[in-house]
Amino acid sequence: MTGTDKHTPRSRFLRDTVFALAGFVILLLLPVLFDSRWLMDFVIYVVAYGLLALSLNLLTGYTGLVSFGHAAYFASGAYSFGLLMQSGTVSVPVAFFAALVITAFLALIVGAICVRLTEIYFAFLTLAFQMLFHSVILTWVSLTGGDQGLMGGIPKPVFWGIDLANGRVFYTVVCTLFVISAFLLRQVTQSPFGYALRMIRDNEERAVFLGINIYLTKLIGFVIAGTIAGVGGIVLALFVSGAYPDFGFWTTSGEAIFMVMLGGTQTFLGPLVGAIVLQFLNGALTAYTDHSELVLGVVILIAVLGLRRGLLDFANEIWTRRHGTGHTILQSQQTTSDDADPNGAPSTIRADPITPNNGDTTDERTT
Numbered sequence: 001m002t003g004t005d006k007h008t009p010r011s012r013f014l015r016d017t018v019f020a021l022a023g024f025v026i027l028l029l030l031p032v033l034f035d036s037r038w039l040m041d042f043v044i045y046v047v048a049y050g051l052l053a054l055s056l057n058l059l060t061g062y063t064g065l066v067s068f069g070h071a072a073y074f075a076s077g078a079y080s081f082g083l084l085m086q087s088g089t090v091s092v093p094v095a096f097f098a099a100l101v102i103t104a105f106l107a108l109i110v111g112a113i114c115v116r117l118t119e120i121y122f123a124f125l126t127l128a129f130q131m132l133f134h135s136v137i138l139t140w141v142s143l144t145g146g147d148q149g150l151m152g153g154i155p156k157p158v159f160w161g162i163d164l165a166n167g168r169v170f171y172t173v174v175c176t177l178f179v180i181s182a183f184l185l186r187q188v189t190q191s192p193f194g195y196a197l198r199m200i201r202d203n204e205e206r207a208v209f210l211g212i213n214i215y216l217t218k219l220i221g222f223v224i225a226g227t228i229a230g231v232g233g234i235v236l237a238l239f240v241s242g243a244y245p246d247f248g249f250w251t252t253s254g255e256a257i258f259m260v261m262l263g264g265t266q267t268f269l270g271p272l273v274g275a276i277v278l279q280f281l282n283g284a285l286t287a288y289t290d291h292s293e294l295v296l297g298v299v300i301l302i303a304v305l306g307l308r309r310g311l312l313d314f315a316n317e318i319w320t321r322r323h324g325t326g327h328t329i330l331q332s333q334q335t336t337s338d339d340a341d342p343n344g345a346p347s348t349i350r351a352d353p354i355t356p357n358n359g360d361t362t363d364e365r366t367t
Contacts, residue, residue, distance in 0.1 A: 050275040051182070056260055074248065077100065092164065103230030134245060150242045153242060156241075170238070261310060
């Protein structure tokens with residue numbers, strides 16, 4: 001395979017599929033190799049918050065939109081799924097997809113207003129909508145349970161022969177949802193649509209010149225990010241058998257931003273690494289000190305200010321310095337307006353149709 005065709009969309013898809021399957025196998029082997037209930041619980045927490053962080057990075061890292069209210073869709077997925085299951089009228093799969101539809105609709109309504117703005121105005125408007133959603137959760141006690149959360153737990157009836165009450169079965173289902181969601185999100189970032197998001201992030205005026213519908217592209221990205229965050233909320237709701245106001249509070253959005261910053265925005269799996277590190281530190285510090293948040297803040301400051309980039313971004317830079325190019329798994333895919341061809345079109349986006357340049361491997365986000 002030549003250097004030109006080894007980065008075709010088909011080869012990238014096959015490579016991503018192999019990595020996804022390998023990751024899935026590793027996740028399934030963890031409880032077999034290490035018979036630890038703590039490890040299984042830790043992985044489930046990382047899956048839930050990892051999906052929240054990965055989806056947020058679609059806005060932050062790929063589109064250049066910093067959302068302070070992303071936890072609203074995390075909570076929407078949890079509450080919608082929990083309420084549907086408590087109604088006793090639907091099965092788990094129906095409640096799952098219905099909750100995602102509700103979350104996507106919420107993201108559509110909020111995004112239709114927010115994506116018209118940029119930078120700090122966008123950030124604070126998303127925060128305002130999140131606080132509105134959080135207030136609804138607290139005040140609509142008859143539906144949401146108020147500050148006590150959904151009362152009575154979330155039923156887990158058997159469906160298709162799958163019993164979510166069984167710990168190992170539930171763990172397998174959670175890992176399956178994570179791999180599928182992350183894989184789909186990965187394909188979005190590698191599609192022509194994903195390159196259009198990069199173009200908007202780097203040079204919005206040029207994107208307009210090339211015929212990209214800025215508003216619609218941002219809105220679709222916003223809805224996709226909100227929906228994936230909803231999957232994380234459903235996972236956490238099933239795990240804790242409930243949904244609570246903290247799921248939609250601004251601190252949860254803040255944690256997601258910390259995960260993205262800690263892991264890195266320039267690599268696809270960076271936010272997931274941030275989620276792993278943050279969840280591990282949360283658990284370790286809580287066990288040894290009553291001032292865990294203070295210590296955690298200091299650790300994050302040292303990591304971010306000391307490295308001046310996320311952990312995986314830093315690892316990618318070290319690899320690049322030693323080997324001259326980014327590792328297949330870590331390679332950064334920064335698309336900048338400086339990477340334009342002499343005719344004015346960016347090297348990774350073409351106007352008609354918008355397609356990535358398969359011969360350019362220096363500015364692609366990969367795992």
